[in-house]
Amino acid sequence: MKSFKKNITKSFDRGSNNYDLNAKIQKKICQQLISFFKNLDNSDLQIVNALEIGCGSGFMTKELIKLKKIEKIHLLDISSEMIKKVSSQNLHKNASFEIADFDNFSRYNEYDFIYSNMAMHWSENIKNLILKILLNLSKNSFFIFSIPHSLRISFKKKNKAENFCSSLVNQFPKYNDIKQIICSENYNLFSKQISLNEIYNRPIDFFLNLKKIGANVSLIKKKSNIFSLRHITVKTLINYDVGFFFIKKI
């Protein structure tokens, strides 16, 4: 396994116990993704064989099965500890689980409904991942996902550490670039971009929360020490731009 994948795996393994309690923004985004899907799904869509990629603790599956009857669900995650957590929950009578890397997974053609919340931006090459899923999607199948496009950090009061904080944040795939990848006459695409905010009392609290849930892997090749922020007590606004994508193969 490549070293950055090892880091992602280790980090989400470590975060698996605290994920559900602390992944507040991921849950909010998931609920909005489900509403986005609900508004578009006026076809009484029947789901036979569903796949969640980057399932984490299974939050999206839990929300989805409140809305839709699904015959079989396969949940996949690179972190064995996340899979341990999700598989111990009795989510669905026909659920199966797999520790696997979605970049290397090769059975996307077996599912009529593929979905993912806030996970695919950890891909080694998101363009290849999306194209692989689209090419394997069979007629009338669906692919639904959310990913972050940007994360901005700003302070309520001027402080020179603001630039340092911004430099610690990973870059994300742009909304229009993702739309461009999907644009083809073989698919119906509905998408939208939303903006959400979170406020922390101190900048370090934001970074510590990322660490708690395992999402603190830096994809920027730069050593940084967030503990230099520990004495800064300034209200910190985190702004996320997130994209929702609903794709139907026609």
Ligand SMILES: C[S@@+](CC[C@H](N)C(=O)[O-])C[C@H]1O[C@@H](n2cnc3c(N)ncnc32)[C@H](O)[C@@H]1O
């Ligand atoms: C931020 S969590 C989101 C979890 C869940 N989807 C949710 O909505 O709460 C990202 C998840 O993606 C998983 N992940 C990251 N890279 C992956 C990969 N290459 N293959 C499979 N899962 C991956 C992580 O282990 C983690 O559980």
